[in-house]
Amino acid sequence: xxxxxxxxxxxxxLIILLITIILVRRxxxxxxxxxxxxxxxxxxxxVVIYLIWILFVxxxxxxxxxxxxxxxxxxxxxxxxxxxxxxxxxxxxxIFAFQYGYIVGDxxxxxxxxxxxxxxxxxxxxxxxxxGERIKVKYKKVYSDKFEIFKGNLYRxxxxxxxxNPSDSKEIKLKVMNHPLFIMNNxxxxxxxxxxxGTLLLCFYFNVMNYNDAVIVEEYIGKL
Numbered sequence: 001x002x003x004x005x006x007x008x009x010x011x012x013x014l015i016i017l018l019i020t021i022i023l024v025r026r027x028x029x030x031x032x033x034x035x036x037x038x039x040x041x042x043x044x045x046x047v048v049i050y051l052i053w054i055l056f057v058x059x060x061x062x063x064x065x066x067x068x069x070x071x072x073x074x075x076x077x078x079x080x081x082x083x084x085x086x087x088x089x090x091x092x093x094x095i096f097a098f099q100y101g102y103i104v105g106d107x108x109x110x111x112x113x114x115x116x117x118x119x120x121x122x123x124x125x126x127x128x129x130x131x132g133e134r135i136k137v138k139y140k141k142v143y144s145d146k147f148e149i150f151k152g153n154l155y156r157x158x159x160x161x162x163x164x165n166p167s168d169s170k171e172i173k174l175k176v177m178n179h180p181l182f183i184m185n186n187x188x189x190x191x192x193x194x195x196x197x198g199t200l201l202l203c204f205y206f207n208v209m210n211y212n213d214a215v216i217v218e219e220y221i222g223k224l
Contacts, residue, residue: 010060017056021049040102043120047097050090050122089123092139109148109187111141114156155214158205159221166192169202172224179220181213182206
């Protein structure tokens with residue numbers, strides 16, 4: 001097969017595939033218009049489309065190389081090596097989708113960041129943190145770091161206390177953790193850092209059940 005006819009055929013096939021994907025997506029939107037799970041259906045549809053694109057690329061590479069298994073294998077390996085970081089997150093994202101499902105709006109802890117899942121992408125998802133920051137988290141972080149989904153709307157308490165010596169933090173930590181409203185789970189942390197002026201700070205965050213509990217705990221911490 002000469003180059004020009006092959007390029008023409010490839011472009012035609014690509015256009016047909018794109019039009020089909022767009023039309024099916026619009027049909028899905030139309031059929032699920034009054035369904036509260038519409039976004040969930042579209043999410044899984046997009047996951048399937050990622051798989052279709054991967055298959056399409058592999059088949060076109062194989063066809064371009066006259067189905068020579070050795071050459072095709074080498075070409076695929078080179079492509080994987082060049083795009084390894086993206087492909088790794090893409091495949092982990094597909095696994096994540098089927099493992100956890102559609103969880104936009106859920107509160108979670110990922111890569112040391114606690115917040116609400118706002119949106120998905122092919123290689124990462126975006127969290128709106130409790131500090132109001134939008135943070136992108138690669139899917140590989142889910143499987144290499146701490147990850148947890150919480151049900152319900154827990155209220156987060158975040159405080160910074162000035163301390164003179166690093167050893168002072170131990171007593172304060174014990175007093176905070178022994179408070180009856182402190183929720184003992186995986187979603188708390190105590191750490192030290194210095195501000196712009198060099199002042200040593202004990203920083204910590206944890207969750208309580210509601211806003212009223214947060215007010216009580218913050219008043220308690222203010223007296224320490």
